[in-house]
Amino acid sequence: MVPTNYYVVLSAILFGLGVFAFIFKRNIITIFMSIELMLNAVNLAFVAFSQALGKLDGQVFVLFVIVVAAAEAAVGLGIIILIARNRQSLNVERVDLLKL
């Protein structure tokens, strides 16, 4: 049996990677994937705690997160396609119409 700590640490590492990528990457697709990575890191933690505590609440939450992530992917990819069409680029730095 793998101790819960391991799962939590793995989850934290994945989440940290996600945050890192989220801030420092310029490609919108990569940023989008880093968000997915963070969500799944949280999912991992949920499942681990669910297993450790013997409760199903965490797993239910995971299902919710997956559903929301799917919806978000649909909307997000739509936005990305529009950006790609309008700007001919996936670089977030080029999305700067609001810039002062």
Add this chain to the structure above:
Amino acid sequence: MPEHPILDYLWIIPLLPLLGSAINGLFGAKWPNKLVNWVAVGSTGLSFFSALEAVREFFQLSPEQIPWVKQYFTWITAGNFRAGFDLQVDQLTVVMLMVVTGVGWLIHIYATGYMVHEGGYYRFFSYLNLFMFFMLILVLAANYVLLFVGWEGVGLASYLLIGFYFLKKSASDAGKKAFIVNRIGDFGFMLGMFLLFRTFGTLDFVQLFAKADPWPADAMGHLGTFTIACLLLFMGACGKSAQLPLYVWLPDAMEGPTPVSALIHAATMVTAGVYVVARSHILFSHAPTAMLAVAIVGCATALFAATIGLVQTDIKKVLAYSTVSQLGYMFLACGVGAFSAGIFHLMTHAFFKALLFLAAGSVIHAMGGEQDMTRMGGLSKKIRWTYLTMLTATLAIAGFPPFAGFFSKDSILLSAFQNEYGGRNVGYALYGFGLLTALLTSFYMFRLIFLTFRGKPRYDEHKVHVHESPNSMLVPLVILAVLSIVGGWFAAPAMLGTGPDYFAKFLQPVFVGIETAGTELEAHSLELTLASVAVGTALVGLFVAFWLYLKQPGKADALAKSMKGVYTILLNKYYVDELYAAAVVKPLLWISTNVLWKTVDVAGIDGAVNGIAESTTAIGDEVRHTQSGNTRSYAVWVVIGALVVIAIIFFWPSAGKPVIGLVR
């Protein structure tokens, strides 16, 4: 079929004019004048005949059924306070009902002829019917609250009709003036109502008077509750009935069309104050101090207004001051306890003063809008009917027998002479001033007649085409002229010594226990003496006017020159308007401009609102720099925010525990 069809459904009487007003007001704009006439005159006429039927049924009631009170629905309840839509009929109401609907109907008919060339024809009749509705509510109300509804309503109608020619600034100003001056009086009236409710716990006439009656006179001291309440009610009456010091609006109200002046500002609305005092006679008779105040104010107003009337040259202004003066007479009567004499004069005055105004309107009509008497003269042959009817009214107001005004004025003077409150001398003084007023009245009325109808024409006969008015105007004049003659004959038997004063006898149940007179015989001989004195006085006025304006024309101007000081003061109406402007209007305007407008409104209220808006703009201007438009910096903000939240969850002294406790 109910036993008393109209008495059971009294609300029909006021409702008919209201319907007429609504129909004309809503649909009349596109209708031909004839249809508007039918609705307006028809509804008022039906109301008059309903009132007649009500009076017929009233006479079949047994004495214990009077006053006849019908409670239709409860309008306001709060705690033990109840104000209902309750209508009441007693002898006093009957008199008022007949005067209002009868004279009102005649004036409606007259107005169909007079207003025919005017714009806003339907609007005029809509307002006029609205006035009838409120006036009928006023006289039929069975409690002070409903009476106040009518009271304010007639004020509104008066405002609308004075300002009927609203494109003319003087007219709309006069309307506003009437409204505002009346508010001052109404303020007192409301305070009076509040005080009465606080003291007696009800504002229904029947209950209130039953509770007040057992108290002895002056029960609460010379300045006790009764006196204060009565003086406050009288303040309202002063506003509505144009008494000193609130009379200033009535002369200006002549800006309205002439039928309005006749109906509202002579015959009915302005007598509402007298009606209220007479209606509250039980309260007033318990407050001798207030009675004395009423008598003195009435007497002073009568004399004051009569002196101003002496020198006015505008035909309607003379009549306006004459109205103020005659209203003073009515209050004088009420003040000396002769309520029935006051109401008697109210009725006769409604006849002859309405006639005077309508005849004056006919003159103005004939002269093509000219109102200045110095540019008239010699009209008697050209407009004979107008001349004859106006002469009748003048004889009536001057108090010549057997015209109506003679009897009513005579009974007022008699009551003043016999007044005992405040000592006999007060009574004699009131009588003396009353008699002097009668002299002045006779003088200025005949001055009006001579200047307008006799002598040589002073207008350009080639330009002004003088023509007699149409029949729709002449018929009401003739009817009112007949009423001005026979309207006072109720009291004739008493004068001749062959019977009682039928008018006073009719009102006796209402004013029970108040009319005080000496023994019949002594009173009768006294009455005859005083009557001859009064007629003699009126004759003097007639001859002075004849001498000054007909026999030796030019003498009047010479007299005016020799008494320049007095003449100027009178011509400028004692500078009362100027005094009010300086003492009340200017300070109020100053406070409104500098304190309320520039300080409270602009600096305070606008300042607060604009300040909030401006500070929001300023804050936004600073904060918008955080929205850099750089997507990745937003990401950093999101992360920092998340970190802060996590830090708070972990390190918050109390909130942290359960979260940490979760991770075992």
